[in-house]
Amino acid sequence: MATAIHGAGRWIQIIGSDHEAAAFDAIINVGTAVANELPWVTVNSSGWLARVATAPSGANELPWFPASANACGSLAAACLGAGAAFLTILGRPPNISHEISLFSHQEADLGMLHAGPALPSGPLEIDAFLVGCGAVTNGWAYTIKRLPIVGRLQAIDRQALRIENLGPYVLATRAQIRTPKAQIIAELLAPTIVVTPRPEEWELFKIRLNYGITVPALIVNGLDHVGTRHSVQRLWPETLVDMAAGALTTQVIVKPAATDALCLLRALDIPPGELEWAERLALETGLSPERIRNGSVTEITKADIDTAGTAHGTQLEKSRGKLICGRVTEQNLTMEADNPDCASAVPFVTAFSGVVGAAESLKRLMGISSSLHYQRHFQSNRSRALRMLCDPECECQKYQGKHAGDGVD
Ligand SMILES: [Zn+2]
Known part of the structure; x- marks a missing residue:
C-alpha cells in the first residue's frame, strides 16, 4: 500500500x-x-x-x-x-x-447515541448520476463499495487522474495516473454496480438527455464549480446529494425536489471570477465560447482555426474536421496546467464528506431520506445539521416535483 x-x-x-x-x-x-x-x-x-x-x-x-x-x-x-x-x-x-x-x-458525549437501524438483509438498488469523480466522490465510492448496494451509475468527470490527486483521493494509486477519473470509479464499483464512465464535460453530457438517457431519481454531486452544481440542481432530481470540502470543512446538502428545503441555487453563490464552462474552454482551446456552447457536435472549421489565432491555431489545425466536443474532451483529459483556484482539502476531510454523502444516498435507497444542510469543521471538531428553507420566490419552488424528463429545461 x-x-x-x-x-x-x-x-x-x-x-x-x-x-x-x-x-x-x-x-x-x-x-x-x-x-x-x-x-x-x-x-x-x-x-x-x-x-x-x-x-x-x-x-x-x-x-x-x-x-x-x-x-x-x-x-x-x-x-x-x-x-x-x-x-x-x-x-x-x-x-x-x-x-x-x-x-x-x-x-x-460518549455513550449517548443509538446505533441506528440495521441495514436491509437484501441488496438495495441504485440508479443514479454521479457528477464529478474527484476527492469527495472517491470517499463516496469507497463507502458505497462496502454497503449492500447493487445497480447502475453514470459517472461524469472531464479529467484524468494527475499526480497531485494522489494525496486527497482515497482510491488513487500511481498506476492510475492519466486514467480518466470516471473510469477509476467504474473499476472500483464493478461488478456489483455497473458504472458507465463518461469522461466528458457535464454540459456536453447533458446533451445525452435528449437522446435516451433520463434523469434518475438520485443525483450525487462531488464538484467544486458552483455554476455546474447549479446546472445539476436545475435537472430537479427527486433527491440531490451535494458533497463538498474545502480546507478543514466538510459540507453536504441534500435537496429533495418535492420540498421547500434549501436548494443549491440559494445555498451556493457563484464566486466572483468563476469562469463559466464554455468561457474556460475557450481560453484553453481557442474556440469561441459560442461555438463550444452551441456547436459542440459540429466539426472544427477553417473559420474556427482562423479565429483562434497563433496561440491555439496549430493545435486546432490538427483537430480540423473533428467534432468540437471531441477536442474539448481531449483538452480536459490531457490538461497540464494547474488550477490556481483549487484549494485542496486534506483526505480525511474530503473522504468524510464522501462518507456523509454515501450515508445520505443509502438513506435515500432505504426510503428514509430527508433534507439536510450539514457541516463539520475538523479544527473545532464541531458539526451541525440544519434544516434550512428556500424562499417562495426560488426557482426550486416552481419546479417542485417536476423533473427534466417531464419537459422542464
Ligand atoms: Zn431553492
Whole structure:
C-alpha cells in the first residue's frame, strides 16, 4: 500500500507492542483503550455511529457495543481518527471525546447515541448520476463499495487522474495516473454496480438527455464549480446529494425536489471570477465560447482555426474536421496546467464528506431520506445539521416535483 501511494522504496513498519508505539508522533488505536500519557487517538464504530477520543480529553476508555455492520459509521471513524492524528503530528493534539451518528447527524458525549437501524438483509438498488469523480466522490465510492448496494451509475468527470490527486483521493494509486477519473470509479464499483464512465464535460453530457438517457431519481454531486452544481440542481432530481470540502470543512446538502428545503441555487453563490464552462474552454482551446456552447457536435472549421489565432491555431489545425466536443474532451483529459483556484482539502476531510454523502444516498435507497444542510469543521471538531428553507420566490419552488424528463429545461 505504501508503494502504491508514495512510490518505490516506501514501506510500512509493523510493530508488536504499545511499548514500541511510544516512539511515534501519533498513535491511532482502533478499539476502546486510550493511553493518556502518549499522543493517542482511539476510534471505533457501532452501526451508524463513529466514536473518537484523544489523550488530551482525559477519557481513558471509548465505549463500544456490537451493532449491525455499517461502513458509514466505521469509515467516518477512520476519517475522525486520521484527522485527530494529523493535528497531533502538527503539534496541536485536539481535545475530543464524542460520538456522531451518520444516521441522525447528532453529535453527543460518549455513550449517548443509538446505533441506528440495521441495514436491509437484501441488496438495495441504485440508479443514479454521479457528477464529478474527484476527492469527495472517491470517499463516496469507497463507502458505497462496502454497503449492500447493487445497480447502475453514470459517472461524469472531464479529467484524468494527475499526480497531485494522489494525496486527497482515497482510491488513487500511481498506476492510475492519466486514467480518466470516471473510469477509476467504474473499476472500483464493478461488478456489483455497473458504472458507465463518461469522461466528458457535464454540459456536453447533458446533451445525452435528449437522446435516451433520463434523469434518475438520485443525483450525487462531488464538484467544486458552483455554476455546474447549479446546472445539476436545475435537472430537479427527486433527491440531490451535494458533497463538498474545502480546507478543514466538510459540507453536504441534500435537496429533495418535492420540498421547500434549501436548494443549491440559494445555498451556493457563484464566486466572483468563476469562469463559466464554455468561457474556460475557450481560453484553453481557442474556440469561441459560442461555438463550444452551441456547436459542440459540429466539426472544427477553417473559420474556427482562423479565429483562434497563433496561440491555439496549430493545435486546432490538427483537430480540423473533428467534432468540437471531441477536442474539448481531449483538452480536459490531457490538461497540464494547474488550477490556481483549487484549494485542496486534506483526505480525511474530503473522504468524510464522501462518507456523509454515501450515508445520505443509502438513506435515500432505504426510503428514509430527508433534507439536510450539514457541516463539520475538523479544527473545532464541531458539526451541525440544519434544516434550512428556500424562499417562495426560488426557482426550486416552481419546479417542485417536476423533473427534466417531464419537459422542464
Ligand atoms: Zn431553492
